[in-house]
Amino acid sequence: MKALNLSALSILSLENMGKEGGKSGKRTAKYLSISQALRDAIKSGKAKPLEQLPSARQLALQLNTNRHTVMAAFNELIAQGWIVSQERKGYFVAEDLPVNSSQQVKSVAGIGVFQDSKSSSFNWQFTKSVEPSAVQVKPNYRFNFAGGMPDIALFPFNEFKSYTSEVFSRPNINELNYGNTAGYLPLIEQITEYLRRARSLINREIVITNGSQEALYILSQILLCSETSVATEAMGYEPAWKAFKSAGANVVSIKQDNKGMIPSALEEAIKLQIKRNKPIKLIYLTPLHQYPTTVTLPVSRRHAIYRIASAYNIAIIEDDYDHEYHYKCQPLAPMASDDPNGLVIYLSTFSKVMFPGARIGFMALDKTLSDAVVNYKTIINHKVNVPMQDAIARWMKAGDFERYLRKATKVYNQRRDFMVQQLMHYQTLGKVTSFTVPDGGMAMWVEISQSAEQLAKKALDNGIFIQQETQFLVDKTQSQDRFIRLGFAGMHIENIELGLKCIFTLIKEQ
Numbered sequence: 378m379k380a381l382n383l384s385a386l387s388i389l390s391l392e393n394m395g396k397e398g399g400k401s402g403k404r405t406a407k408y409l410s411i412s413q414a415l416r417d418a419i420k421s422g423k424a425k426p427l428e429q430l431p432s433a434r435q436l437a438l439q440l441n442t443n444r445h446t447v448m449a450a451f452n453e454l455i456a457q458g459w460i461v462s463q464e465r466k467g468y469f470v471a472e473d474l475p476v477n478s479s480q481q482v483k484s485v486a487g488i489g490v491f492q493d494s495k496s497s498s499f500n501w502q503f504t505k506s507v508e509p510s511a512v513q514v515k516p517n518y519r520f521n522f523a524g525g526m527p528d529i530a531l532f533p534f535n536e537f538k539s540y541t542s543e544v545f546s547r548p549n550i551n552e553l554n555y556g557n558t559a560g561y562l563p564l565i566e567q568i569t570e571y572l573r574r575a576r577s578l579i580n581r582e583i584v585i586t587n588g589s590q591e592a593l594y595i596l597s598q599i600l601l602c603s604e605t606s607v608a609t610e611a612m613g614y615e616p617a618w619k620a621f622k623s624a625g626a627n628v629v630s631i632k633q634d635n636k637g638m639i640p641s642a643l644e645e646a647i648k649l650q651i652k653r654n655k656p657i658k659l660i661y662l663t664p665l666h667q668y669p670t671t672v673t674l675p676v677s678r679r680h681a682i683y684r685i686a687s688a689y690n691i692a693i694i695e696d697d698y699d700h701e702y703h704y705k706c707q708p709l710a711p712m713a714s715d716d717p718n719g720l721v722i723y724l725s726t727f728s729k730v731m732f733p734g735a736r737i738g739f740m741a742l743d744k745t746l747s748d749a750v751v752n753y754k755t756i757i758n759h760k761v762n763v764p765m766q767d768a769i770a771r772w773m774k775a776g777d778f779e780r781y782l783r784k785a786t787k788v789y790n791q792r793r794d795f796m797v798q799q800l801m802h803y804q805t806l807g808k809v810t811s812f813t814v815p816d817g818g819m820a821m822w823v824e825i826s827q828s829a830e831q832l833a834k835k836a837l838d839n840g841i842f843i844q845q846e847t848q849f850l851v852d853k854t855q856s857q858d859r860f861i862r863l864g865f866a867g868m869h870i871e872n873i874e875l876g877l878k879c880i881f882t883l884i885k886e887q
């Protein structure tokens with residue numbers, strides 16, 4: 378057996394062995410540097426299985442170090458399975474090399490060589506869509522007019538900190554363990570009471586989720602399959618469609634007008650999908666502030682849609698993502714509050730009343746569905762972060778949650794009014810064609826006098842983020858290319874003014 382040619386190995390250039398180690402300022406023991414260099418040589422294929430290594434004495438001489446240091450490096454590699462020692466013969470690269478989890482093994486001329494994961498050529502066969510998320514957050518926009526963005530800087534962090542500190546000073550040991558998948562009981566109690574008072578919602582089982590998105594995913598997995606369809610408003614929330622599609626379901630766009638989904642169009646689509654053998658099993662709705670147009674679905678349409686759903690045995694997901702922010706009057710009670718058949722699945726979130734990173738949402742469900750949801754949730758993640766649930770429960774119980782809601786609603790109302798004033802000005806210049814003052818929500822739906830897609834692109838080139846009609850359409854071919862969505866909640870009025878000025882200088886005066 379031929380001994381390994383050391384000059385082929387980079388380990389001889391270990392001049393810095395045992396010296397100060399990089400930014401950390403920590404010394405790397407010399408024997409570890411040697412074992413690392415040998416390991417690298419083996420992984421890269423420079424030293425091949427069964428090849429003999431130089432003796433410890435030879436290597437020590439060449440590396441200008443002590444024989445014991447080299448022996449320590451060899452012993453380390455033996456323990457890890459990279460080399461073996463043969464009595465009276467010396468040290469050899471092991472025949473079966475240990476597989477390092479971050480690397481892939483590739484066969485080069487019959488010899489196992491470790492490849493860096495960056496250069497791996499493994500051919501992954503994906504069974505689900507793995508396109509990037511529709512929710513793209515880039516914090517470095519000059520002006521961010523994203524529609525549903527709360528002003529996170531308004532959040533009372535100091536106040537909330539006192540509740541998190543209580544949580545950790547008196548930890549609830551039982552709750553910090555597995556179990557109680559439906560959620561932390563004190564938070565469930567607070568939400569139940571809040572829904573009763575603020576939304577006339579009673580007799581519901583609450584399941585706490587990692588934001589509404591997890592709820593959408595769980596519901597999709599247990600209620601949908603590739604033989605089913607979901608009816609959605611023609612314009613809507615893409616992350617919801619993606620959850621439905623992840624279960625193989627077909628997403629059917631239902632015509633909407635300036636009042637929201639049109640019930641007769643829904644019934645037509647239901648009949649058609651039955652004929653096509655892909656029956657609609659779910660209707661996904663944003664009735665209070667239609668996403669993205671913010672119009673409120675009138676009571677008569679709610680009743681009509683409910684009657685249709687009951688008649689065809691279809692469940693409704695009511696996504697009430699920003700119920701709290703309603704300015705004109707008391708918001709309409711959710712459809713789930715008048716649900717004799719128990720077919721409405723109510724979803725809400727703390728992403729707008731706190732911040733999306735809190736990842737706390739909830740479902741308010743009929744008893745007949747909640748066990749299945751909870752059982753499925755255990756497969757995904759057992760439960761939602763308990764200290765966060767506990768802190769929110771305390772925050773709600775003390776009344777500080779609703780105090781903050783009142784404050785944020787007042788601020789967002791002022792920002793909406795300011796944006797309305799501004800848009801009226803741009804309307805007189807002919808740059809804005811039309812808009813309706815939203816009764817609530819966090820954004821305005823604005824018709825402009827040129828291509829919305831082009832404007833959004835130009836704005837982005839200028840560091841301004843705005844969303845436009847086509848992005849929200851299930852069927853992109855239906856775009857009139859005239860509407861943009863301008864969020865007003867997340868920005869101070871000075872920035873709203875400056876940002877709008879920048880946007881509308883990109884449109885020529887009419």
Ligand SMILES: Cc1ncc(COP(=O)(O)O)c(C=O)c1O
Pocket residue numbers: 525587588589590591614663668696698725726727728733737738
């Ligand atoms: C229509 C709609 N539903 C739900 C959510 C909230 O999702 P999550 O609770 O997963 O943050 C949003 C957030 O933008 C939304 O726009």
